[in-house]
Structure formats: structure tokens, C-alpha cells
Amino acid sequence: MSTAKTSPSQKLGSGVPAYSYGASLRPPRGNYSIAQADYTCEQVWEAYSHAEHDRYRRLYKDRIAKLPGLACEAFISSLAALDASEQIPNLKQVSGNLRNATAWELVGVPGLIPETAFFKLLSERRFPITTWLREEAEFNYIVEPDIFHDFFGHVPLLFNPVFADYMQAYGRGGLKADRLQALEYLARLYWYTVEFGLINTPQGLRIYGAGILSSGSEPYYSLFDPKPKRIGFDLKRVMSTRYRIDDFQNTYFVIDSFDQLFEATAPDFTHLYTQLAQLPTFSAGEITKTDKIFHNNVEGPSKKG
Ligand code: PHE
Ligand code: FE
Numbered sequence: 001m002s003t004a005k006t007s008p009s010q011k012l013g014s015g016v017p018a019y020s021y022g023a024s025l026r027p028p029r030g031n032y033s034i035a036q037a038d039y040t041c042e043q044v045w046e047a048y049s050h051a052e053h054d055r056y057r058r059l060y061k062d063r064i065a066k067l068p069g070l071a072c073e074a075f076i077s078s079l080a081a082l083d084a085s086e087q088i089p090n091l092k093q094v095s096g097n098l099r100n101a102t103a104w105e106l107v108g109v110p111g112l113i114p115e116t117a118f119f120k121l122l123s124e125r126r127f128p129i130t131t132w133l134r135e136e137a138e139f140n141y142i143v144e145p146d147i148f149h150d151f152f153g154h155v156p157l158l159f160n161p162v163f164a165d166y167m168q169a170y171g172r173g174g175l176k177a178d179r180l181q182a183l184e185y186l187a188r189l190y191w192y193t194v195e196f197g198l199i200n201t202p203q204g205l206r207i208y209g210a211g212i213l214s215s216g217s218e219p220y221y222s223l224f225d226p227k228p229k230r231i232g233f234d235l236k237r238v239m240s241t242r243y244r245i246d247d248f249q250n251t252y253f254v255i256d257s258f259d260q261l262f263e264a265t266a267p268d269f270t271h272l273y274t275q276l277a278q279l280p281t282f283s284a285g286e287i288t289k290t291d292k293i294f295h296n297n298v299e300g301p302s303k304k305g
Contacts, residue, residue, distance in 0.1 A: 038117060039109050039110070042108055043092070062216060075208060075213065081159070119173075173186060189235075218248055233261070236279075237253075242281055
């Protein structure tokens with residue numbers, strides 16, 4: 001699963017971690033001593049072992065098999081064009097293509113990084129990718145983002161021009177929210193869009209959130225399990241909704257398009273943050289009268305094979 005980056009020891013004013021991935025008590029893994037001041041580090045591609053390339057290949061194969069008819073078209077087509085199924089991708093190589101497409105580039109990082117460093121990179125259209133790969137025992141579940149989650153989950157949509165602009169706007173908004181002590185609200189927005197977002201299409205609901213896409217079992221659950229609520233995207237509602245970091249989500253928010261997401265988040269949030277601080281929060285799974293509920297949990301699309 002997972003998300004944006006932070007060191008778990010970094011706390012918000014309110015005392016909760018802004019991006020708590022897995023809320024692990026141990027410090028993030030990764031070698032931070034080799035990182036630059038902006039937290040980026042070299043990806044030493046030659047250093048990956050045969051076993052790591054092989055594990056990456058099996059992860060890719062396992063996840064992609066679960067996504068036809070479930071992942072959004074933008075994800076599927078970009079991922080196919082990336083041709084990244086056989087070995088751990090070389091970030092420099094992929095950056096060349098990405099720069100041509102949307103002027104983004106990929107940079108290596110040792111793992112979770114502090115919020116402000118994360119936002120700064122996004123605001124510069126540089127997407128941080130953890131350079132290490134998970135262990136074999138973490139094949140189905142990992143609490144911190146590794147290169148498989150970061151690459152497979154996040155990179156395909158960076159080729160979409162509107163989503164690419166959203167990510168940069170998010171980075172800029174993050175730097176501002178940090179000054180306004182409003183990171184908690186922005187963290188929820190990230191969680192319910194970039195990591196766990198669903199999108200409505202003429203063919204039905206589809207997944208665009210990286211945390212779902214890189215998971216071995218959440219894709220089917222997110223779209224078809226009767227338990228979680230699927231609620232139409234509403235900015236204030238999203239920013240007031242707490243989330244679970246230790247299990248499948250109880251609530252997913254559904255956008256109509258990346259344009260909708262971009263436009264809804266374009267206005268200055270300064271006043272909104274003041275308002276939100278006065279409003280109650282919702283727990284994950286809670287619904288209200290004004291929520292637009294999607295019922296898309298009957299059966300999967302015609303299953304391949
Ligand atoms: N519009 C937000 C602000 O003024 C910035 C933002 C854009 C935040 C997109 C998140 C996503 O703070
Ligand atoms: Fe992520």
C-alpha cells in the first residue's frame with residue numbers, strides 16, 4: 001500500500017503523522033547517508049541482483065494480471081508503453097520519455113522523506129522513487145513504499161497531462177499547507193485521490209489510485225466488494241475524512257475525470273483550511289445524506305481467463 005513520503009517521526013501540529021504509511025514504529029529503511037540535501041540519491045541500477053529483478057518481474061506479472069477492466073485506461077495504456085515488465089526500471093531512462101511527455105522526471109530517494117522535501121520535489125515536477133525493492137516475504141503486502149509501488153503505481157499517470165499538472169499543483173499546495181499548519185487536510189486529499197482514487201467511466205468505475213494498483217488484492221475489493229462505500233468526490237468531504245492505513249479502505253472517493261480533480265483543487269485553499277478546522281471529521285466508512293453513493297459492487301467485469 002501507501003503513499004506520499006515522510007519520516008514517521010515528523011509530526012503535525014495536531015500530533016498525528018501527516019503521511020503515515022503503515023504507522024510503523026521502526027525508522028524507515030534505506031540508506032539516508034547517501035542522500036543529497038533535497039533527499040534525492042542515485043539509483044545504482046547495476047547493483048540490483050538477479051533475484052531482485054526476478055522478484056520485480058513476478059510482482060509486475062502478478063499485479064498486471066489483476067487489472068484488465070479494473071484499472072483506468074490512462075494507467076493501462078501508459079504502463080504498456082513503458083515496457084517495464086521485465087526488470088527493475090532504470091529511472092534515468094524512463095525520465096527521458098517522461099520529460100518529453102509531460103516535463104516530469106523521476107528521481108531516486110532512499111525511502112520515505114519529510115513532507116516538505118516531498119512537496120518541493122513535486123512542485124519541481126520531480127517524482128521521488130524509492131530505490132530499494134521489497135523482500136520476498138513482502139510480495140503481497142508492504143508497509144512502506146518500495147520501487148515497485150512507487151514506479152508501477154505512480155509513474156504511468158505522470159504521463160497524463162492533466163494528472164501531471166495536478167501532482168505539481170499538489171506539491172505547491174503542500175508547501176503552502178505546511179506554512180498554514182494544514183497538512184492533515186492535504187494528506188487526506190492525497191490519500192483519497194493519488195493513492196486510493198476511483199474514477200467513473202462510461203464502462204463503470206475504474207481505479208487510478210497507486211495504493212490500490214500496486215496491491216495484490218485491493219483492486220477487486222475496491223470496485224466490487226459490498227463492504228466499502230464509494231462516494232462521489234467532494235473536496236471538503238474528502239478533506240474531512242480520516243483514513244485507515246492498516247487495512248483495505250472503508251471509503252473510496254470517485255472522480256468523474258482528472259479535469260474535475262484539477263479544477264476542484266485549483267482555488268486557493270487558505271480560507272477552506274480555516275473552515276475545515278471548525279467542521280467535524282468523518283470516520284472512514286461513514287456516510288451522510290448528501291453523499292452521492294455509487295453502487296458498483298455486484299459482479300466483476302467479464303473475467304479474462
Ligand atoms: N489550490 C490549493 C491551494 O491553494 C493547492 C492544491 C492544488 C492542493 C491541487 C492540492 C491539489 O492550497
Ligand atoms: Fe504511493
